[in-house]
Amino acid sequence: MFMVKSDKSQLLKLILSFSGAYLFGITVLHLIPDAYSGTDKEEIGIFILIGFLLQVFLEQFSEGVEHGHIHKHHEGQAFPYGIMVSLCLHAFLEGMPLAKDQHNELIFGIALHHIPAAFALASILVQNHFKKPQIMLYISLFALMAPLGFYVSYGISNGSIGGVEAYFNKMMGVVIGIFLHISTTILFESSVDHKVSKRKMVAVLLGIAVALIGYFTAAHAH
Template identity: 65%
Template sequence: MIWQSLLLFFAAFLGGASVFLFRGDNHKTLRLILSFSGAYLFGITVLHLVPDAYHGNDNYVGVFILIGFLFQIVLEQFSDGIEHGHMHAHDHAAFPIGIMISLCLHGFLEGMPLAQGYQNQLVFGIALHHIPAAFALATVLINNKQSRNGVLFYVFLFAIMAPAGYFFSDALSRGGIGNLQHYFNRIMGVVIGIFLHISTTILFEAGPDHKFNRRKLIAVLLGVAVAVGGFVYEL
């Protein structure tokens, strides 16, 4: 899992650091990456994570999926949709504490499913998703008059969250943290709910008036196709 963790970290960190190279509001490539990753995450969640979560015949998994979905809505009250690539200015006095706590928790939880054995597929989707998210975070930090070093520090903090989530989840699934491994599927249910909210929001907000243009439609279809291709390959 070393190279996967490094990929997760550098995708987010370099995605955020690239804000110093690309200025302006026209980030079409990042939006296409976001659309692709949203579709890919949705496909992976439906094809892999949901069936696995129900594999243990736990009837309460669905409840925790709903909890995760609603929990992400709460997180977005503080992050203002940066996870989706939104770039809004915020009141400097209230920033970045709420946004950083929300984003770091979001990133930590997103890394948890990697312990379930779908690293090569999920790590790719999460890494792609974190590129525009980190770019949006850095943009908001700059708009709120953070210094260059401050921007890099907060981006670094966000970048280490997904790998940290993986290592925590791996220890949890192996029984290395108390007896919490008995509740692993319910914890995964929360993560599934978060993934469902993030991916569907990205898809619904794919363009003006919630309409797809041709390039974004192709990006979404490619994301789904890659997820289905990986699923078929494993059969």
Template identity: 65%
Template sequence: MIWKSLLLFFAAFLGGLAVFLFKGDNHKQLRLILSFSGAYLFAITVLHLIPDAYRGNDNLVGVFILVGFLFQIVLEQFSDGIEHGHMHVHGEPSFPLSIIFSLCLHGFLEGMPLAQGQQNQLVFGIALHHIPAAFALGTVLLRNHQSKGSTIFYITLFAVMAPAGYYFSQALSTGGVGNLQHYFNRIMGVVIGIFLHISTTILFEAGPDHKFNKRKMIAVLLGVGIALGGFMNEL
């Protein structure tokens, strides 16, 4: 349990701090990590999360998956797609409060499925996904003339969101938070919808004009292959 929280925290934290080491907009390695994590996250969602959510024979899970998918679309109206590694700044520099709030909520929700079973593969997928997301957050903060201390503070805030979501969901699934454990699969349905939107958007935006180059294709196939290999090993 502790190692999951530490991995999630330090992946985002160190990914965000990397903004002080790398300058400019050409971050090819981060884009490859983003493509790999998007493919990996999509595969894990299809192979693990969706079957687990339907295991309780709740026919409304599909409705909540749609809700999660649409919710992420709304969320991105405030986050400017920073979850995908986007680093755009529009208009005059100002404090990006909506981006920080949206990204933190996104990180919190992403940590929630980790309480359901081992989900070790999903931990790595989320951790990888948060590296470019945290880097994009740090870039946006610096471009909006935030101080180094303020930037580190908000990167840290984002880094603790996924572990916080994990512990909250763990309490939820064991009945530690009222009787909400009865609705755990529906909550997971919302998270699945978010994962589906995030991962497919990453894949569709993998390159200029939505085309894959050879390196990104390899990254995507590697992400799917590792997830599938882990799944087959568990059978």
């Protein structure tokens, strides 16, 4: 964790490509249809746009760490607070769709998606001479955000938190917008001349395939 080896960077990129494709597949196959199944479906598109723009805003502070990007920071820069707040908020929102049982397959995709982000965060902390206890604290805080999002979302969807369950689909719209931004950015960035390497293409196709398998398995179960 404390020293991210350069020879692992290609593997992390492939994991990121797989998870991005998987999250995109899950969003299109599961989250969007569910969000539009409610009575307030006319407004869902607005909240998807809000989520998309919110992620654009968050990345002004996270600097793409959620994509596995590693940037060298210098003394005097406001780190890790800007990055940590935006990254934790991002992870919190990503955990929210896990509240519905039929979305358990998201755990796999989100976990994979967070691996490169955790490595990038740890690498930045190491570069900025943070001590190991501090690094463990920040990584643990980041790791807790998605489960926290799940529990808050679960409470909302079951009506046990503040009577805001009526807004659940709209909140999911925001999450969908974030997922769409994250997944498409992962899929289309770092492609030279708009060409995707064979390894990345295989990883993307595998991610879509796993999402489709989950979709058809759930369809047959119903």
